[in-house]
Amino acid sequence: MPRIITIAGNWKMNKTASESVDLAKPIIQALNNQNEVAVIVCPPFTALQAVSGLIENSSVRLGAQNVSDKASGAYTGEISAAMLRDLHVTHVILGHSERRAYYSETDAFINKKVLAALENNLKPILCVGETLDEREGNKTFDVIHTQIKGGLAGVTIAQAENLIIAYEPVWAIGTGKTATPALAQEVHAFIRKELSALLGESVAQKTRILYGGSMKPDNAAALLAEQDIDGGLIGGAALAAKDFLALVESGKAAAGKKA
Ligand code: PGA
Numbered sequence: 054m055p056r057i058i059t060i061a062g063n064w065k066m067n068k069t070a071s072e073s074v075d076l077a078k079p080i081i082q083a084l085n086n087q088n089e090v091a092v093i094v095c096p097p098f099t100a101l102q103a104v105s106g107l108i109e110n111s112s113v114r115l116g117a118q119n120v121s122d123k124a125s126g127a128y129t130g131e132i133s134a135a136m137l138r139d140l141h142v143t144h145v146i147l148g149h150s151e152r153r154a155y156y157s158e159t160d161a162f163i164n165k166k167v168l169a170a171l172e173n174n175l176k177p178i179l180c181v182g183e184t185l186d187e188r189e190g191n192k193t194f195d196v197i198h199t200q201i202k203g204g205l206a207g208v209t210i211a212q213a214e215n216l217i218i219a220y221e222p223v224w225a226i227g228t229g230k231t232a233t234p235a236l237a238q239e240v241h242a243f244i245r246k247e248l249s250a251l252l253g254e255s256v257a258q259k260t261r262i263l264y265g266g267s268m269k270p271d272n273a274a275a276l277l278a279e280q281d282i283d284g285g286l287i288g289g290a291a292l293a294a295k296d297f298l299a300l301v302e303s304g305k306a307a308a309g310k311k312a
Pocket of ligand 1: 267290
């Protein structure tokens with residue numbers, strides 16, 4: 054069974070609720086009920102409810118950009134997995150490099166959120182990736198190894214069915230610098246090997262590994278053609294319906310070739 058190509062939009066801290074509806078509507082209308090590609094949109098928390106209403110009868114899935122590691126209680130400002138599930142959220146981006154860098158999230162803390170998500174039927178999209186310094190210092194594989202092992206500690210083989218990984222080289226995020234397909238493929242293959250060592254070959258073969266970092270309509274086809282690149286986590290290009298839909302089309306074309 055080939056892995057289903059997955060195109061996920063990370064809207065980051067952009068779009069009010071009404072702007073989110075304006076962005077989501079043409080995407081949902083254009084995609085109708087296609088199921089060749091798995092499509093996920095991840096608006097900010099404040100827009101989840103509004104977008105949730107729109108996707109009710111569509112195949113587009115709703116993702117959040119963070120979740121609390123705690124179930125409920127006195128944690129001011131936090132949002133639990135159960136609260137997200139209540140809004141029909143199915144996925145959650147965790148370990149994004151912006152949260153690691155600006156909010157000091159460690160692998161241990163990200164791991165708690167991964168486990169909280171999985172225990173509450175939310176599918177984590179766990180992001181990993183090296184900085185430019187780490188790449189230039191030949192530390193890429195060490196960094197990815199530590200992030201995968203730390204982020205997935207305690208995840209069972211059964212839970213891993215619901216896991217998605219995103220390789221996002223920090224130096225390529227929002228910079229216009231994309232990893233070359235060959236360079237990205239090398240790291241994706243390494244991640245799959247790490248998954249195999251940690252959770253077994255069957256999990257490794259089934260798990261989708263998305264690429265993220267300046268993926269755009271004009272570079273997507275070459276990236277998605279690589280054997281271990283199973284989709285994209287899209288930032289900037291997810292903020293325009295036309296670009297995002299073009300990426301979904303690239304996903305469909307890649308799916309046809311990989312089938
Ligand atoms: P970008 O962001 O596509 O704007 O580089 C990707 C991400 O941060 O998920």
